[in-house]
Amino acid sequence: MLIFSEGCIEYSAFSSDAQIAHAKHYAHQIIGDLNHGAHIWLDWNMVLAANGGPNHVGNYCDSPILCNLADGTYQKRLSYYYIKHFSRSIAPGAVRIAHSLYTHELEATAWKNPDNSCVLVIHNPTDEKKQIHLRINGQITSFSVESESIMSLRW
Structure with missing residues (x-):
């Protein structure tokens, strides 16, 4: 079974506020991997703090859900809704x-x-x-x- 397990958007490679670019990147990667034999596609960081951490080397990332630890709120990013098209439509065993x-x-x-x-x-x-x-x-x-x-x- 081929499992892709480390999908993420690094702020070092992408602007931190470019949600449409991040979502498009996810869609492109997921479709490409699934069409080329991947059975499972997992996001490395499904939920992160609002700054893109924690990270021990300062390599902060975007994620489908960002949490504001100070006030306890969270934000579903556009990439969350893009991933949802795959996770809600393609059933286990498909x-x-x-x-x-x-x-x-x-x-x-x-x-x-x-x-x-x-x-x-x-x-x-x-x-x-x-x-x-x-x-x-x-x-x-x-x-x-x-x-x-x-x-x-x-x-």
Whole structure:
């Protein structure tokens, strides 16, 4: 079983306030890893303090949830909601199924869950809305994927 276990956004590589860039990075990494054989994708730091710590070497990171330790509040970041498309749609025991994209501007992963439902997670990292034509068992449906967004479909 191939497990990716150390996903995170280091502030040394990314601006600390660039939530859309962080979320897009997560989606790109998760889709790429899942499509290339990963069975599990785990975030190294699902919850951190508001400063991106603790960290013994000062290598602070963003995380899907940041906690303000002074007042006991927390903030769900955009990356939390991006990860949710995978964790809520792809069930334990799901198997990856084939899919085709006729553009390099979109990213997607497709899965068949143990209950025989199928899931498609589509990421549009571009700054343009994209029209999608989805064909399943000979039937075609069309819809749009907003710019810099992610969506999950289940049937």
